[in-house]
Amino acid sequence: MDAVDLLVQDIGELLTMAEGEGPLGVRRGTSVAFTGGELVWLGPAEQAPRAREVVDGRGCVGLPGLVDAHTHSLFAGSRAGEFQRRLGGTSYSTILEEGGGILSNVRATRAASDEELAASLSGRLQHFLEQGVTHVEVKTGYALDLEHELRCLRLLTGRRWPTRVSPTFLGAHTVPAEWRPDRRGYVGFLIAEVLPQVAVLAEFVDVYCDRGAFTLEDTRSILEAGLALGLKGRVHAEQVQHTGAAALAAELGCTSADHLERLDEAGVAAMGASETVAVLLPGAMLYLKDPPPPVAALREAGVPLAVATDFNPGSSPVRSLLACATLSCLTMGLSVEEALLGITRVAGRALGRPELGWLGPGSTADLALFRPPPGEPVCHASLVQYLGGHRAEAVVRDGLRVV
Ligand SMILES: [Zn+2]
Structure with a gap:
């Protein structure tokens, strides 16, 4: 040679x-x-x-x-003050009603210039890279209108970043302030106006299906529309409340269903009969004091287990994928082998990329x-x-x- x-x-x-x-x-x-x-x-x-x-x-x-299969790395705005208030006992719903929480990131992200967004994203991805992470899934979802969601996706796909990036469209992250009185109207707008334009830029369509966000019916409509446009599907499922979103992800052939703290037996069985990967997010579980997902049942059903940071400024400001591997062992019952596979090969599978990990x-x-x-x-x-x-x-x- x-x-x-x-x-x-x-x-x-x-x-x-x-x-x-x-x-x-x-x-x-x-x-x-x-x-x-x-x-x-x-x-x-x-x-x-x-x-x-x-x-x-x-x-x-x-x-x-290493492969981080679930992050919300593209945003502007700080929620450090909110972190302190929540430690002092203020509830997230109170903060949200005051226009804080994720809505504060939406305002800041819309107001930020491309260069400001690029600088913070690049810094975050460089930090991942220095810890051995070479591929990161990055979701949009802090802009939530056509102009700025498109801008975020163009930014994500138009530059070389420290890590490779899998771009995910998460227009269905939360209902933006201007659509709060008309959630179904927003879902219709996403399907008719936004998805056809973002589908040429993103690899995945993702929906946050949960209490206070999008219903199972909304989730099905958005995912089906995205899949018809050639996107791959993934879902934030069964985190705060059981909704049936994991079974829906399995039925529609989504590459992953993520979170799963409130997954029931029927959801486990549906995932076991599909190729859908379970993406476990111990950072969010820790910050939100949630119970662990039913890992033993998922393992028993043969569901592949990936582990990711869910890096975001609110519920999982966690920048270490290896730390999440450790937390998945301590709080969810994974073995060392499962945790390491979960941040490498299985994470690649969760991104529909069998060459990764x-x-x-x-x-x-x-x-x-x-x-x-x-x-x-x-x-x-x-x-x-x-x-x-x-x-x-x-x-x-x-x-x-x-x-
Ligand atoms: Zn997430």
Whole structure:
């Protein structure tokens, strides 16, 4: 083989996450070679090809680039004051009635310039990248009118960001202030006016189906309209109240149903009979003091479990995907293996991207190296055991070293 572009050499412990290589595909003393933006070789360090650039992987745990399958990273406005008020006992509904909460982000996002939105999004995605995350799903949904939802999607899809981005249209996030008296009117407007224009920019259509947001009937209309336009579907389902949205997601062939704290037996069975991935969001569960989703029943039914940050300024201001893996073990009962699969290969599945979240021929050329916490052996378990604080030693995205 000619000299390759980049070789990550002699990785202490590498998890390939490839199918058919055991639960995590654990290998020791392995090297991975990249050329032309592709992973071209993976094997024993002593057989590695020559390379123009070499990254020393000794003493590190190597993972495929991590995948965050659910974030609301594109917004303007701060809710730090609201956080303090809620700690002091003010309810979210009171804050919302005063025009705060998500509605304050809507005002700020509409008022922000493209450059202001781009700077904050870029900073957030750079932070994810430095923690080994190379692919992030980003939802709109803080603009909620045609002009600014389109502007947000054009911004998302029109630039190169620190991580790759899967763009999701979440016009059905909440009913904007100007449509509050007429929710069904807003749903009709989304379907007739907005979806046809955003469908050429977004990859997914998402609906927040819950108390105070959109009904099951609204959700079906919006998802069916989006699917007919060629978008893939996903749903915020069963978070605050049981609605039947997860079963609807399964019925319509959505790639994921997310949250699921109030999922019932029928919903579990429907998901088990479908390809729909359960995306678990322990950050929101923690901040909102929700009960855990029925993980044992989902596991029993064979539903794939992904874990994501749900990064947003209100219910989950959580910027660490590995910390969410830890929280999914502590608060939801996932194993270390399930949590790591949930932020890699299964997260890729939740985004309808089977090339994400594993390492081997045909995978994305993304790899993250982590040095274990001081005094710990080179073993993936400590990455999940320690809560947060894992800055990647090196990150490869699309075959190039970017951290
Ligand atoms: Zn969300």
